[in-house]
Amino acid sequence: MRAAIHHGRSGLDGLRVSDAETKQPSPGEIRVRVKTAGLNHRDLFLMKGRRAADAPLILGSDGAGVIDAVGEGVAGLTAGTEVIIHPTIGWDRTEAVPVVPQILGGPTDGTFAETVVIPADNAFRKPTYLTWEEAGVLPLSALTAYRALFTRAQIKAGEHVLIPGIGGGVATCAMLMAQAAGAVVSVTSRSEAKLEEARRYAVRGAFASNGDWNEGLQGEKVDVILDSIGPATFSKYLEVIKPNGRIVSFGASSGDTVEVPLRALFFPQLSWIGTSMGSREEFGEMLRFMEGHAIRPLIDRMYPLDEAPAAFRRMTAGEQFGNIGLCIG
Structure with a gap:
């Protein structure tokens, strides 16, 4: 599969779009064929802090797509289900704040790829009123x-x-x-x-x-x-x-x-x-609030996956009004 991978140098110079292994979901996990994904300043901070010797990392915390594989023990989700990805891992209840929240796209591989494997609990059904572009850029910014x-x-x-x-x-x-x-x-x-x-x-x-x-x-x-x-x-x-x-x-x-x-x-x-990010409980509340008020995230510009470095250059320049995203699938 194709993916935006950071490796070999710190900062944006270490970002390349190339081939990566397509992974299989383990028990309790699903694989999502990503249609769209969103950029965050967090991605820039991660790239800045990484060093040449660090292992390759697929960036990306935001995304939406279609489930194409389901691991053992997963109930209620099947191949073909359209989902939006909750980016915070292992933070279920709002009051149970972790010391440092874990998040998709660092340290685990993220959404800037044709497929991503995530815990099944991190998949929410995509609100039907949102376009794929809107769904893909929404998660982390709207949750925060x-x-x-x-x-x-x-x-x-x-x-x-x-x-x-x-x-x-x-x-x-x-x-x-x-x-x-x-x-x-x-x-x-x-x-x-x-x-x-x-x-x-x-x-x-x-x-x-x-x-x-x-x-x-x-x-x-x-x-x-x-x-x-x-x-x-x-x-x-x-x-x-x-x-x-x-x-x-x-x-x-x-x-x-x-x-x-x-x-x-x-x-x-x-x-x-x-405050920082949010829980799984809040992610569900956020989706219900947005759907109840028909709120659509503002999109500044969408780029194809191969132009991910150019998308980040726009973010670095601070030119955007709204979310910057990638069209992948």
Whole structure:
């Protein structure tokens, strides 16, 4: 089979599309013939951290396709079933948070291949209203957004949610989900083109990340901030969040270290909450929520599998608005 394999060098230079062994499912597993898959910044972080001596790895956490083989002991799933893949492995119940969640596509081979073997529990029936392209790019970004908004921030209708750095898959999914839940959404970006695109989705405010946030919000304070950036913007959060507000961090694109004056947290009773990915239980809830509100993930661009390096170059350049995906089968 053909696959996007990382090997031999760190970073994007180590990514090649070549032939790989087609594996058979073990007991409790299924094999999915992948039709579409989605890129995530996690893939870039993995490639950056790998070394030349590391074993070859098929990347990819997101995907959707058709079951073509079933291992012993698997019930309720048969060859020919259309499925969407839940990327987090071994995290079943929401409250049973693992120390470090395991995820498809590192350390186990992932979805950037013509077939992928996964635990049967990680296969969910594909919602019929989604196209294959939408289903393939949805899993990790939508799951991360759902857990951040509903499990961790516990947003309510009428609250004001601020999403700094709009453009990526998680941020755009969160924008649509929060609005569907009755929240008001504002966004920031360094790109005027992305701000203009966000205004098409009836956001309350869309303003420059390096500008005056109070002015951009017209003096209105926010209840929840979804943080994927970290130190580059964190000090601005403390200027625009309401007392009893929640900052939910799920990324660190500008670095890991944030300096916070503690009085700015405890006097206004702020909550700073961490989150990452989500459980199998939440994945099912997320699919039901999206289907109930007919939410479709935004797609920036789809590439054929052989052009996976070009797809990652677009992600590296930060040009996308929505998800970037691969058409495979």
